[in-house]
Amino acid sequence: MKPRVAFFDFSGCEGCQLDALNLTPEELFDLIAVVDIVNFREAMTECSEDYDIAFVEGSITRESEIPRLQKIRRQAKVLVALGACACIGGINCLKNHMSMEEALKIVYSKDAKYYDTIPARPLSAVIPVDYYVRGCPPITSELLKMVKALLLGKKPDIPNYPVCVECKMAGNVCVFERAMFCLGPVTRAGCSAICVNSGRHCWGCRGLVDEPNVNSEKEILKKHGLTVEQTLEKFKIYDTYTEAAK
Amino acid sequence: MKQVNVDVHYVTRLEGHGNIVLNARDGKIDELKWEVIESPRLFEAMLLGRYYEDVPYIASRICGICSIAHTTASIQAIEAAFDVKLSEQTLLLRKLLYYAELLESHVLHTLFLAAPDFLGVESIFQLVETHKDIVVMALNLKKLAYNLAEIIAGRKTHPLGCVVGGFVKTPDLNELKAIKKRLEAARHDFETIVKLFNTFSIPDFIRETEYIALKDPREYAFISGDIASSDAAPTPLEGYLGVTNEFCVPWSTAKYARNKRDSYMVGSLARFNLNHDQLLPQAKKAAVDLGLKAPNYNPYMITVAQVVETVHVLEDAISIIDRLASRGLKNEIPEVMVRAGRGVGAVEAPRGILFHDYTFDDKGILTKANCIIPTNQNHNNIQKDLEALAPSILNRSEDEIRLKFEMLVRAYDPCISCSTHVLKVSFKK
Numbered sequence: 001m002k003p004r005v006a007f008f009d010f011s012g013c014e015g016c017q018l019d020a021l022n023l024t025p026e027e028l029f030d031l032i033a034v035v036d037i038v039n040f041r042e043a044m045t046e047c048s049e050d051y052d053i054a055f056v057e058g059s060i061t062r063e064s065e066i067p068r069l070q071k072i073r074r075q076a077k078v079l080v081a082l083g084a085c086a087c088i089g090g091i092n093c094l095k096n097h098m099s100m101e102e103a104l105k106i107v108y109s110k111d112a113k114y115y116d117t118i119p120a121r122p123l124s125a126v127i128p129v130d131y132y133v134r135g136c137p138p139i140t141s142e143l144l145k146m147v148k149a150l151l152l153g154k155k156p157d158i159p160n161y162p163v164c165v166e167c168k169m170a171g172n173v174c175v176f177e178r179a180m181f182c183l184g185p186v187t188r189a190g191c192s193a194i195c196v197n198s199g200r201h202c203w204g205c206r207g208l209v210d211e212p213n214v215n216s217e218k219e220i221l222k223k224h225g226l227t228v229e230q231t232l233e234k235f236k237i238y239d240t241y242t243e244a245a246k
Numbered sequence: 247m248k249q250v251n252v253d254v255h256y257v258t259r260l261e262g263h264g265n266i267v268l269n270a271r272d273g274k275i276d277e278l279k280w281e282v283i284e285s286p287r288l289f290e291a292m293l294l295g296r297y298y299e300d301v302p303y304i305a306s307r308i309c310g311i312c313s314i315a316h317t318t319a320s321i322q323a324i325e326a327a328f329d330v331k332l333s334e335q336t337l338l339l340r341k342l343l344y345y346a347e348l349l350e351s352h353v354l355h356t357l358f359l360a361a362p363d364f365l366g367v368e369s370i371f372q373l374v375e376t377h378k379d380i381v382v383m384a385l386n387l388k389k390l391a392y393n394l395a396e397i398i399a400g401r402k403t404h405p406l407g408c409v410v411g412g413f414v415k416t417p418d419l420n421e422l423k424a425i426k427k428r429l430e431a432a433r434h435d436f437e438t439i440v441k442l443f444n445t446f447s448i449p450d451f452i453r454e455t456e457y458i459a460l461k462d463p464r465e466y467a468f469i470s471g472d473i474a475s476s477d478a479a480p481t482p483l484e485g486y487l488g489v490t491n492e493f494c495v496p497w498s499t500a501k502y503a504r505n506k507r508d509s510y511m512v513g514s515l516a517r518f519n520l521n522h523d524q525l526l527p528q529a530k531k532a533a534v535d536l537g538l539k540a541p542n543y544n545p546y547m548i549t550v551a552q553v554v555e556t557v558h559v560l561e562d563a564i565s566i567i568d569r570l571a572s573r574g575l576k577n578e579i580p581e582v583m584v585r586a587g588r589g590v591g592a593v594e595a596p597r598g599i600l601f602h603d604y605t606f607d608d609k610g611i612l613t614k615a616n617c618i619i620p621t622n623q624n625h626n627n628i629q630k631d632l633e634a635l636a637p638s639i640l641n642r643s644e645d646e647i648r649l650k651f652e653m654l655v656r657a658y659d660p661c662i663s664c665s666t667h668v669l670k671v672s673f674k675k
Contacts, residue, residue, distance in 0.1 A: 011287060012310075013307050013308060013309050013310035013311075013313070014309070014310045014311060015307075015309075015310015015311070015313060015403040015404060016310065017310075018310050018311050018354075018403060019310075019403050021354075021358070021388070022388060022389065022392055022402075023385060024385060024386075024389060025381065025382040025385045025386065028374070028381070028385060029374065032371060032374060037371055040369070040371075061286075061287070090307075091292065091304055091307050092287060092292075094292035094304070095288045095291050095292050098291065102291070103288045103291040103292075104286070104288065104291075106288070106290055106291040106294065107286065107288050107289075107290045107291055108286070108494065111494035114494055114496055115286045117286055117288065136307070136404065137310060137403045137404060194400060194401065194406070195400070195406055197400065198399065198400025198401070198406035198407050198414070198415055199400070199406070199407055199413075199414030199415030200400075200406050200407070200414060203303065230297075233295075233296070233297065233300075237300065237303075237304065
């Protein structure tokens with residue numbers, strides 16, 4: 001019997017699921033030849049409670065999401081966090097810098113009482129996660145590689161070196177030479193430095209490498225004219241949860 | 247005594263979560279609610295204190311499906327606040343990038359999300375067995391739109407190269423010329439889609455409402471113009487709050503909106519009703535072929551209006567590339583002078599008009615933000631449609647009622663992940 005694959009989403013933009021559908025016809029036919037996709041709310045009506053591999057998108061931002069995620073964990077043999085929100089909390093964690101009451105009041109003013117929210121957190125803050133497909137959004141080919149590795153029973157090969165390595169290989173002029181900030185030196189690679197290739201800098205969406213030299217990164221940023229405050233603001237976008245969990 | 251209870255928990259093939267609850271007895275409706283149950287993401291709070299450069303990057307993540315719409319509305323709000331002047335090249339490239347998302351999103355909605363209902367299957371994955379040619383075409387068109395966005399801005403979902411004032415990297419003209427050939431080849435696919443939709447039986451349901459969309463005297467508007475209404479004179483963007491009039495309801499985590507009537511509609515049918523004169527000839531022909539004539543008051547026709555729009559967008563994208571090729575592409579550096587002020591940006595996201603409204607201090611730090619997404623503006627109209635539709639179908643089976651309801655909601659192409667999620671029809675027992 002083919003392994004049964006399910007996709008689930010929590011709080012996020014659903015861009016990860018959208019990009020998971022960005023397949024060539026050949027890729028899709030190859031995929032459904034080897035797995036049964038049994039749950040993909042964005043694309044199908046049928047849904048099943050019986051699955052082997054769960055891909056979970058989004059971060060956890062409401063109490064009611066916790067038991068739902070725990071149920072998925074109990075059912076799935078393998079659970080994969082899909083995208084920055086699921087892997088590291090993602091940009092949803094920007095609201096964690098204020099009280100939830102304050103955040104709700106800013107958006108809903110007198111109607112804030114109708115809404116509930118808790119500080120945003122990655123899946124791993126609630127349940128054990130087996131594997132991570134990182135990025136905001138993840139690279140579709142990396143997701144396919146993950147599926148392939150899981151089917152072959154192999155441990156997926158996840159880079160644990162900084163984006164700078166891939167950025168140099170891509171032949172980019174270093175972002176710091178262009179008087180911009182960059183989080184490439186401390187961020188986990190695997191994206192082929194797509195943001196720098198496109199004229200921007202690294203925002204850190206794949207999370208930090210295992211032993212990041214954050215102090216040295218902050219020094220570099222300071223050397224290039226950013227104040228401590230500005231530097232911390234740059235880290236906030238994706239690393240709010242990681243920093244707070246230390 | 248006939249009792250009808252419909253409870254659709256999480257209407258699927260939507261970008262978001264929503265529920266429909268219907269309780270009826272002896273032909274009398276006790277309860278009928280369109281519930282949106284998405285966790286609030288609180289973007290307006292998350293944007294506070296951010297330097298303007300980071301704002302479109304964060305705002306893009308409101309929705310992965312219409313990230314180019316959010317990025318563009320965000321950029322244009324900042325440009326209005328700082329009074330940034332744009333080059334013609336930037337305007338052309340911005341529109342071309344915008345078209346990439348419209349094409350992708352409309353193909354996703356018409357072929358992946360809506361077509362399965364008409365073809366009697368539950369998902370695009372089942373169509374692989376029955377209609378392989380449609381699946382191949384849909385995936386290839388989606389890929390074409392992705393590739394177009396990649397040439398201009400590095401990627402489609404959360405685009406990179408487009409910034410306040412222009413583009414950080416000039417696209418390669420040869421790549422644009424090459425993709426133009428693929429766009430031309432896709433004309434045939436859109437003819438096929440028009441023919442396919444002609445075989446579908448679209449439910450017949452009429453409820454006239456107020457229609458709201460951007461209007462620009464120069465063209466069929468997507469990223470420029472004022473706020474037009476079927477019921478009122480145009481409003482400049484700065485006056486958007488006087489149009490949207492948002493309010494909260496206890497059963498939904500999304501805000502609702504109303505203007506001149508109880509509710510209003512935004513999206514492709516609203517655009518078509520207000521701006522159909524400005525469609526390119528090929529799109530006008532597609533509308534005739536599909537039996538879509540303005541004004542049209544059937545919300546199930548929203549999907550058909552999307553097909554018409556894809557034809558327009560495809561033709562205009564081809565002509566924009568021709569213009570860029572004849573004038574050549576220059577390396578331009580975006581120029582931005584930060585100043586204190588407020589700006590409103592509005593675009594026609596694939597599913598309707600979208601507003602971003604920001605205030606900055608003199609250092610370019612955001613001090614106030616307000617974003618009004620299209621789906622929230624449609625929620626109230628969906629509710630009123632369901633109320634008008636329900637009495638006429640109460641005598642049908644629960645399965646049939648459920649399908650009609652789901653198809654109606656799905657026609658609006660709701661993108662509830664935009665700060666909210668949608669859909670469940672619950673028949674309560």
